[in-house]
Amino acid sequence: MVTATTPYGGSFLVEPAVPGSVFTPERLGDEHRAIGSTVDEFWTRDVAPALDAILRREPGAARAVLRQAAALGLTAMQVPEAWGGLEADLPSIMVAIEGLARDQSYLGWHLGHCGIGMLPLLFYGTDAQKAKYLPRLIPVDMLAAYALTEPEAGTDALAARTRADLSADGRHYLLTGQKMWITNGGEADLFTVFAKVNGTDFTAFLVERAFGVRSGADEHKMGLAGTSTTALYFDQVPVPVENVLGEVGRGHVIALNVLNIGRLELGPNMLGGAKEVLQASLRHAAERRAFGATLDSFGAVREMLAGMVVRMFATESATWRVVGLIEDETTRRRAAGDARLQAEVAAFEEFAAECSIVKVLASEMLGVVADHGVQIHGGYGYHRDYLVERIYRDARINRIFEGTNEINRLNIPRLVARRAARAGRALDGPPPDPAALTAAPATGAAAALDNLRTLVRWLFAAVREQAGEPLREPQELVLRLGDLLIELFTAEAVVCRAEALGPTPSGRLAARIVQVHLHDALSRAAASATTMAPALFGSRARTAVEAILALTTLDPVDTIAARRDIAAAAIAAQRYPFTR
Secondary structure: OOOOOOOOOOHHHHOOOOOOOOOOHHHOOHHHHHHHHHHHHHHHHHHHHHHHHHHOOOOOHHHHHHHHHHHOOOOOOOOOHHHOOOOOOHHHHHHHHHHHOOOHHHHHHHHHHHOOOOHHHHHHOOHHHHHHHHHHHOOOOOOEEEEOOOOOOOOOHHHOOOEEEEOOOOOEEEEEEEEEEEEOOOOOOEEEEEEEEOOOEEEEEEEEHHHOOEEOOOOOOOOOOOOOEEEEEEEEEEEEHHHEEOOOOOHHHHHHHHHHHHHHHHHHHHHHHHHHHHHHHHHHHHHOEEOOEEHHHOHHHHHHHHHHHHHHHHHHHHHHHHHHHHHHHHHHHHHOOOOHHHHHHHHHHHOHHHHHHHHHHHHHHHHHHHHHHHHHHHHHHHOOOOHHHHHHHHHHHHHOOOOOHHHHHHHHHHHHHHHHHHOOOOOOOOOOOHHHOOOOOEOOHHHHHHHHHHHHHHHHHHHHHHHOOOOOOOHHHHHHHHHHHHHHHHHHHHHHHHHHHOOOHHHHHHHHHHHHHHHHHHHHHHHHHHHHHHHHHHHHHHHHHHHHHHHOOEOOOOHHHHHHHHHHHHHHHOOOOOOO
8 A cells, every 4th residue: 555655656756755765875784884895805806806807808707706706695695595695685786786886897797697697587487497597596607698689679679589489399499589789698608588489479588508599709899898798599499398487478577677677776887987987087186287286176177076976976866765765665565475576576666767767867977977087087088098998988888778768768757657647646637837837946955846846747747748648759758758857856866865964074065966966957957848848838838938947946056166165075085975
């Protein structure tokens, strides 16, 4: 039963967050910090010395490090204790991912194996399938991979052409087709492969390489140089019928829910990379001199440093807000009698829109942070000897995989509407007349959030009235509506976190970040909304724009001074200035 204070997917559009209910990274406990320390030690001892070999794709280098991770339990964090795992909570997993995200090539191997590689089996496998494969996957005696994408399907995964036809004796499905862009594709031993039974029923299969899977050559990519990314080929590959994963015709459920998890994991993943870029940029700016002074003394450089911190704080706040929502929903469902894994899958499905928000926000944050990092390094940032150059190249793929950012933007409004209807809080009804929407300039964060929520709900109703269900067209309007929902969810997370930090040094810095973030967020919201107005309101567009500007106006704040303070804090700390 959803109550007035029980968040549900998309509820942030309907009602403000209950004070103190938004989870923040400062609420992590000693057990989470211990996980962070373990990961830090593992990175220094095992990953860093092997990183050059991994980046050169030396055979066996990545798998050897993965086996060291397995010895520490890092490949079995989500696995229940009954199956030999740690059964760690979601915050612990997020902490571990951020710590491993110092390099995307190693993390690609790691999450390709124990993330999307193992999770389909973990969440949807039978006891017999788990008993057969988990004891070999956890120690990396077998390496896992996830095979969804096809040359002619891409983002439209359900358009897959790979077929699975039952053999004459009824004992095997014969797989025929091709997959592409498969992480760990050159070395994996077990694949979760999606194919259409009889060409129609989209289904997942557990397919061993030994059954006859062939890999193509490693792709030459813009980034992620140390990962193995290949095509896979299936030519009448026999797969035992007992290796069907889940139900025949229900593969889309597995594919979509695993993608939800991957989208949330991009939050800590991107933050780990961004913190590396920021620290390297701070160090370079403190050492490099120009015109008789260090780079970090110049306002133009400080402007970029502040922008990096603000975007990172916003992404971190939104990510942990979603982690808290999913963890609370998992706990609530377990208390109602659901098994742990069943509860966790259902919680991710409930907050699928919020996972997409994190995916878009985090991937675009790292793109900006990496770009600023290269710019601060100048010519050195363009050289392959420098960390920022590698992270810049590695970052670009994140806006493409786990569903392109455009697909995620389009999905967010649809998911919000669907979840609201399921919770009995349908967002029906015509949009208010623009002339009735007036607002004085917001004098504080709470008023700014109220105005932003009013704006987004108004435009949500207007797009829905024009587009109808299920909010698919016109994409130009739905995309911008997705942007507005991202702005609202993130701004509220930022404000709630700053309030939770209170009158501490970190809280005072967070308050300065709130000033900058709200100023920027409302400016972006105004740009999206005013672009939408003529298409939505026609002859009333001028009145609509006046209402939009009223709802996105703040009392003037000296954000230049605020950015100077934010940059100064990062320069003094020589790292991201918020610690857990």
